[in-house]
Amino acid sequence: MEFINVFIKTAFIENLVLSYFLGMCSYLAVSKSVKTAFGLGMAVIFVLGITMPINWLINEYLLSEKGLFGIDLTFLRFILFIATIAAMVQLVEMVVEKFSPALYAALGIFLPLITVNCAILGGSLFMISRELSLSNSVAFGLGGGFGWFLAIIAIAAIREKIRYSNVPPALRGLGMAFILTGLMGIAFMSLMGIDPAAFASK
């Protein structure tokens, strides 16, 4: 039950893009068509879902005082987390290149750039600061990835729709994407304040 709560909370209520504004660069750059946005969103779900438990294990068994070395190595957190993420992204890149060359070409530089996508490192750091358990960190990763995926395909569909609109020249492209993100953030505020855990306990 708690697994589902954490999933719903990170996907909808505390959406990584629309309430923390993390992972904006690829969110803004790859959201021009639904198809590529869908591919990137899937990649982010996968990477987040895999790296969170791995990083949890690293943090618990290598870096903390209770871990393998018996000393506090938490200052190495950032570098080791990024290394895990980079390795996972490399894996995704190889898979995408092998099975869907068209998507690989469409995503271009943004696929390897998932490595420095702040949503992914941010997710791992949130996990540490919120002291989630291992299973909850999986839920957090999948939920965060799903929320990111939803946000990017929604904005991609809107941007496909407004392609033929008479937008003032100064706002075309990125300017419009920023305004849209803000308005979507307002819409997502509707769910803020719901606490799934409060109902589950009754």
Added chain:
Amino acid sequence: MKKALLKFFERIEPDKKKSPFLHTLYDGFFTFALTPAHVTKGGVHIRDGMDLKRQMVHVVFALLLLYLFGMYNAGHQHFTALGQYPSLLSGFHLKLIFGIILMLPIFVVTHVVGLGIEFYYAYKKGHGIEEGFLVSGALIPLIMPPDIPLWILALSVAFAVWIGKEAFGGTGMNVLNIALLARVFVFFAYPTYISGDQVWVAGMEKLAAGSPVDYGWIHLNFFNPIFESFGWATYDAAATVADGYSGATPLSLAFHSGWEAVASQYTPSEMWWGTIPGSVGETSKPLIILGALFLIFTKVADWRIMVSMVGGLAVTAMLLNGWGATEFMKVPWYYHFYMGSFLFAMAFMATDPVTATSTPTGKWIYGFLIGVVGMVIRVLNPAYPEGWMLAILFMNVFAPLIDHYVLQANISRRLKRARASA
């Protein structure tokens, strides 16, 4: 009559080259009054007399009765709070004049700000004035609390028209519903002016028992002498708020202590006819249903969205009945139609053809999901007592996505059929 009007418009038509701004203005009012006699030249095209402006005027017609009742009800609630004229029709002139004095500035400010921005952009782009604000401007006063300060109203309308519409390229291009965007702006920027028990009754500083009424110059020194000369009752400047009056809306009562608390304050027939506190236009259910039928009959609004929204609400509310973890969840599902603004949102907000999905299948999905999300926000979210505004905005964001996948599914199905037959 028509000829005289036409002649009048011909005489005042300003020169397009010399004063473009005046000509834009002129064109806007001309097409509002009369259908232009443009005929297409060359090619086979059919022009429908039912153009965008005519379509929007239909919505305004559907809202007229709500305006009348909303104004009267604003007055009625004011006197209920004072403990005067408790029955609906007593003190008729006082209530009506109070409502008109209250609503007229709201209506004027909405239109001056919204149309001002619209006119400016039409002139800038060299287009005719776009019709879009006709409906938004008629809806915004109806969804605001009667006690809204005018400067907040002006800010919110400016935000909605500017960021929500003109940035996207004008009428028909916006992604989020303009009227709801104006309301949500107030909701998040000035929450104390649009939620709680205090704001739904106008005319006094505070609603606590014994606090004095707050009439302006126009009530006391303009209308009171007039009423006196007819020998009618007048506004009583010494009146105070009656004991035991809270101004709580049915939803806030239901949220805190369930249906029994609502039933102890308001009878279902009061909630049905709409003599309860609330936003100006949302309270009277029969008039809203009348407006909705009118819109369905003239095919301006889509019945699929309305039907599926009712379905979404009913299914979610029944599931919540079954769960029953809080008092609010136990409220029988059919009473959710009585409380709050569901019907208003269904008839006039969700069916906005610009921001809703445009495929028929998409409309079923869209309406149903609004019903579900709205109920989730209303019942499960302790921060917001009412959910429809936010649910519709939430689904507006996803409407293009729903359309996209409905279209993709259609394309792949037809492709398969074409391949099979080939």
